[in-house]
Amino acid sequence: MTAAPGRRSSTFTRLLRHGFTDPSAAERLLESAELTPVRTDPVLLDALGATADPDLALHGLVRLLEAxxxxxxRRELLDTLIAAKPLRDRLLGVLGASAALAxxxxxxxxxxxxxxxxxxxxxxPGVAEFERGLAGADDPVSLRVAYRRCLLSxxxxxxxxxxxxxxxxxxxADLATATLRAALRLAEAAAPEDAAxxxxxxxxxxxxxxxxxxxxxxxxxxxxxxxxxxxAGADESEALRAATRLASHLMRICSETTVEGSIWPVDANLRPEGRNGPLVRTLSSxxxxxxxxxxxxxxxALLKARPVAGxxxxxxxxxxxxGPLVWQAAERENFVADVQKMRRRVVENIPAAEVDRQLKxxxxxxxxxxxxxxxxxLVHGRADASLRxxxxxxxxxxxxxxxxxxRADAARLDEAYRFLRSMEHRIQLFRLRRTHLVPEDEADLRRVGRSLGLRTDxxxxxxxxxxRHATAVRRLHEKLFYRPLLDAVAQLAPGEARLSPEAARERLVALGYADPxxxxxxxxxLASGVxxxxxxxRTLLPVLLGWFADSADPDAGLLNFRKVSDALGKTPWYLRLLRDEGAAAENLARVLSAGRLAPDLLLRAPEAVALLGDGDGGGLAPRGRAPLxxxxxxxxxxxxxAAQAVRAAxxxxxxxxxxxxxxxxxGSYGTETHSAEADPGALVDRVGGAISDLTAATLAGTLRAVVRDTWGDxxxxxxxxxxxxxxxGHELGYGSDADVIFVHEPREGAGEREAADAANRVVxxxxxxxxxxxxxxxLLIDADLRPEGRSGPLVRTLKSYEAYYRRWSLVWESHALLRAEFVAGDEDLGRRFIELIDPLRYPADGLGDDAVREIRRLKARMESERLPRGADPRLHxxxxxxxxxxxxxxxQLMQLxxxxxxPGLRTTRTREALAAARAAGLVGEEDAAILDEAWVLATRVRNAVMLVRGRAGDTFPPxxxxxxxxxRYLGYGPGHAGDMLDAYRRTTRRARAVVEELFYGAAER
Structure with a gap:
């Protein structure tokens, strides 16, 4: 029990002053006669107080004396401690930092x-000194003891x-080398015939x-x-079996736990084929x-390969x-992207609770x-052996x-790396356990901090x-790779070693730039000048270059960024937005390097860059039909x-x-990294709804402009x-035409011809x-779905539609009307038109077999006539x-x-109708999911093709x-386009099997 403040002993006070966190316990330990020299000798108390954990050091010293x-x-140990400062500092330092070595x-x-x-x-000491330290070990247990003795020093x-x-x-590493050699000698001694x-x-x-x-x-x-x-007499297979037995024994000697613990696991999983490959291969293999x-x-991984034993x-x-293969690696396609993807995968696999504590x-x-x-x-070592x-x-x-x-970046990174490695060492040293997590316990943090010289708090x-150091590493991680490219062209630091033009081109090629x-x-x-x-x-580009390099077309990303910067460079808010808004610069880089459509739209109105800077993403949220x-x-x-009005619209x-x-x-770019926005169905719905709302608003504005120009209000x-x-159906894509039909109804007092002429002039x-x-x-208006198709009038009155549908309507027209929805103009007239067609598209008696066969015939005809010659149907x-x-x-057949x-089927939207069919039991849950996945994927591919190429297409680009x-839009990393095509074929093949059952088997059910 700690003495009351007024009654504390002088020993207690001295211990407190020397950094003991539990001076009462320490005072009790020092009460024995054997520890009088420790209690009374100020040199020993000072030495204990200088350790990472004085309480731990004293406890370890007591145990050592008792042992x-x-x-x-015991007397010899104490006398040597008092007399020899090197031993005192070393022994007490170890005891205060490592319970395992104690x-x-x-x-x-x-x-x-x-x-x-x-x-x-x-x-x-080097390998030779450590080999001498391990020389007496003639079995696994004694090897562990000798290893720990060397580790102690x-x-x-x-x-x-x-x-x-x-x-x-x-x-x-040298001690590990000596240990591997000793373990191999033990394995060879146990099986001399294998060694021979x-x-x-x-x-x-x-x-x-x-x-x-x-x-x-x-x-x-x-x-x-x-x-x-x-x-010819050599038996390679028997030699490999013998070598495998020796290698396996070596691994067991180092890895197995005995009464003296283990040394460390020997991991051979970096070998060819990893765990699935043979443990030992010949050089030619x-x-x-x-x-x-x-x-x-x-x-x-081979960059660090070094022969150490055998x-x-x-x-x-x-x-x-x-060696030569290592230094040719940078010439591989997608080299940098592969390395960076591997790094991302490592980070993604860290448990969420550990990310903020991971040193490694x-x-x-x-x-x-x-x-x-x-x-x-790897990029520059092929030409410069000094880097190897x-x-x-x-x-x-x-x-x-x-x-x-x-040089400044390298020095800062060197400092950070040394600190983080020192911190990692001191954390591991305490229990000699493999960990890269910063402890949460305050006592552990205190010990590590003191061991690194941080004595005040x-x-x-x-x-x-x-x-501080982790933040520096995060900042420099990208800068390290890209900053020298800027220094190579900006020439602002005379005397500073910089990349040669050839080295700069090498680095850009490795990053995926086709035209360095x-x-x-x-x-x-962009970066030259003062x-x-x-x-x-120069501050922005190192990070932007990394984002461009992470895309499928870094050259286009950088070129587009230069064009936008040239257009907005004198605008005061532009660079400030990119510098100060965390998401804006990354969003811009993603958009500029993802294809042609978005950059083309932006370059026609560069001020739209401001939409990318909304911190909570609200600037990119769809605005909705009413405000548009x-x-x-x-x-x-x-x-x-009217012309000016439509230009404004x-x-x-x-x-x-x-x-x-x-x-x-x-949002799509995040699918590979599990973005919160990355639900493909939600992305498709958002795009289709936004473009459909925008098209409706544009048509409403155009209609207003035309009417006002000729007829007033x-x-x-x-x-x-x-x-x-x-x-x-609210499913328009970026390249979709606007399929519409027009309906009119003469106002009171207007003649039929006058009304018809006015309606046709409007269209x-x-x-x-x-x-x-x-x-x-x-924005192309396509009215071919009107009655009689291209042969019929562009505009009809409501009565004309009613008469036509009552007398002449065909199955295909009922089918087409399933997605009819009022979008602009007179709301009451639009409502009455929808009421008129509802009985046609949702017939009370359903469809007869003849109608089903007609729908099938129409579908087959459409596919045979419209599928482009030479196109791969599986990828259309x-x-x-x-x-x-x-x-x-x-x-739609289920809707009809x-x-x-x-009632749930009475919707113009495909996914909503499919969900309603599933809820009604018309399609099984699994089949519905298969159809939905295929529809979403095909829609996303069409959207991606338009975004990438700037023109519409129904097939993957060649x-x-x-x-x-x-x-990349669909979430496939560099070099995985083949995987994307395979996944598309697999998804649509499953969907086709469901269609065969539901669509072509419909008449039989």
Whole structure:
């Protein structure tokens, strides 16, 4: 129990002053006679107070003293502690930082003598010194004891600051090398006949290969085996079996847990084919795999390969053979994208609760530094051998020296990496457990903070420094790769090493730029000079270049950005928006590099960039029919004539099309990374609804302009526009025509001919004005779904429609009317027209077999006549099997047959009708889901083709880059266009099977 403040002993006060958090417990420990020297000697108390955790250090010291075999040994330990400062600092430093090593000393009380030596060669021991330290180990248990004894000396130098973090990591890798050699000797001694049959080389990978190992880490290796005999008498298969047995035994020796614990797991999963591949391969087998099958990440892993044990000649042969392949990796298609995708996948697989505590894998963590450095090494190492180091910090230094990375950025990254690695080391050292998570317990944070020299408020100081360095890494991760490209063209820092033009082109090619020379010209135009505009661009471009590179067409993204910047560069809000609004710059980069349609719309009205800067995404939300119509009608009202009015309406339409396209691109781009916006069905519904509302508002404005120009406020006849097809179904795409029919009804006092002439003049003028040559996207009115098709009059009165439908209506017309909906003009007339056609499209008696057969015949005829010659039907989104037509006609047949009895089917929207059919039991849940998925996918492909190519299309584009851009829109990464096509065929094939049952089997049910 802690003494009352007024009665505290002098020992208690001294302990409190020396940093003990539980001075009462410490005082009780010091009460024994044996610990009098510790209690009374200020040198020892000072040394305890200097440790990371004085309470832990004292407890460990007491256990060590108690473990000594006799009083003489205890006295020797205390006397040596008092007399020898090196031992005092080392031993107490270890005891205050590592409970696990304190446990080892308690089990092996004589091992403290390993810390007495303080000779120059002891500062940085290498493999040879560690091999001597392990030499006496003749079984797995004694090897573990010897390993921990060597680890004790490394930790002692580390916590005392005798070595820095890079030297400590190198010593740990050298100790691992010595341990692998010792384990292999034990395995060979246990099976000398196997050792005689084969040559076995152990290749270190990962951190061990890179001389930057953690205290506790898997040791990644690859095994190479050959026969010990040359020539025809050699039995390669038997030699490989023998080598496999040796390799497996080596792994068990290091990995298995005994009374002395384990050393570390030996992980061979970086070998060709991973866990599914043989543990040991010949050199020729390794080469065959890497030349034919290896993925980009495997070459990245080989960057750190280093022979460490076994047959040294075979190890060097392996390194010489695979080395050239490593430095050709950057020439692979989608190289940078593959590396970055792998990094994203690592981050995505971190449990959400751990992301903010991850030192290694999280954003701003150690892996960000390592990936960025390795990427630059692989891009430039082919031409510059000075970059071919497996050690991250050495490679970073070489990159800076060669001008591949700015020196200031490299120094900042070096500082951050050293701090994060030191923090990781101290966290692992406590329990000698493999972890990369920052602890949450305050005592753990305090110990780590003090061990790193943060003595004033160590908890807050540690968290602050950690966040500062992680933030720097996040910022520099992108900048590191792209900033030197700007320095290469801006030439603002005389004397600073910078990328050569050739190195800059190399880097741009690796990033996916097809025309690096043009890209460099764009960068120079954007970033050169001392103006405020150029300075802001130099801040923005490193990140923007990364986003462009992540697209299917980086060249187009950069070119479009230059065009937008040229158009808006003198506008004060433009660069400020990109700099200050977090989402605006990324949104702009995504939009500019996703295809032709959105950039074309934006470049016609660059001020629409402002829509991308709304922090909560509201700027990209669809506006809805009512506000759109209100804005367009107001613009029409201000215009001098109909032509000017329609130009104004088309201008609003252009801006709103951009809003919709931008939202679609940004939302779709997130499907690969699980964006909240990434529900494909919701994206399709939003696009279809937004474009349909916009088209309706544009037609309403155009109608108002035409009527006002000729007749003033009142037309001699009531006039209504009925949307048909995708327009009436709220399913328009970016390239869709507006299918409509027109209906009118003479006003009182107006003659039939006058009314008909007025109605026809309205239609003709609307079509003319909307088709006038313009830089705005065209809006084509298609009235071919009217009675009698192209042969019939463009406009009919309501009575004429009634008479026609009563006497002449055909099945196809009832079918077409399923998606009829009032969209503009006289609301009352539109309502009465819908009331007129409802009995036709939802017949009370359903459909007879003859009508069903007619619908099937019409569908077959449509597909045979309209499918383009030479097109692959399986990839035709509209007419192909399982495509839009298949799904829509199947749903519409159910509407025709059951709409009268099932109110939910009385909708113009395909997905709503399908959901109603499922709810009514007309289609099974699984079949409905299959049809819905196919319809959504086919619609998204059509939208993607328009976004990418700038013109409508019903099939996937043949051009490789355009196909890749469609793939990115659909969530497929670089190099996976084939997967996209396979998935499309698979989805539509399943849908076709459902259509065969529901549509073609309908008459039988």
């Amino acid at each position: 000594q075999p006799d009083p003489t040994a 446990d080892h000393l308690a089990r092996h009380p004589g091992d403290w003598r390993a810390l007495v030596t303080y000779e120059p060669h002891d500062l940085h 490394i930790a002692a130098r580390d916590v005392c600051g005798t070595t820095d973090v890079a030297q400590t990591a190198a010593e740990l 049959r084969c040559r076995l080389a152990v290749i270190a990978m990962g951190k061990c290969g890179g001389h930057e190992l953690n205290y506790v880490s898997d040791v990644d290796v690859i095994f190479v085996g050959e026969s010990a005999e040359d020539g 390794h080469l065959a795999y890497y030349q034919r099958w290896a993925k980009t990440w495997e070459f990245q 047959d040294p000649e075979l190890g060097e042969e392996y390194l010489a053979a695979v 894998l999280g954003p701003g963590g150690l892996r960000d530094v390592e990936f960025a450095v390795q990427l630059l090494q 180091s497996g050690t991250t910090l050495d490679a970073l230094e070489a990159l800076a020296a060669g001008g591949y990375v700015g 160590p908890v807050a100081g540690l968290v602050r420094e950690w966040r 020379a043009a890209a460099l010209r764009h960068l120079e135009a 103006s405020r505009k150029a300075a802001i661009q 119509e209100q804005e367009i009608l107001a613009a029409v009202g201000r215009a001098d004539d 088309r201008g609003v339409r252009r801006r709103e099309l951009f809003r919709t396209a931008a939202a679609d691109i940004i 009142t037309l001699p006849t009531r006039f209504a526009i009925i949307g048909m097809g995708r327009f009436g 003709a003028e609307m079509r003319r004005l909307l088709q006038l040559p313009s830089s705005d996207p065209p 989104t509209k007419l192909g099997p399982g495509g839009l037509s298949d799904v829509e006609w199947t749903v 047959r059951h709409g009268a009895a099932e 051009d490789g880059r355009e196909l890749a851009a469609v793939g």
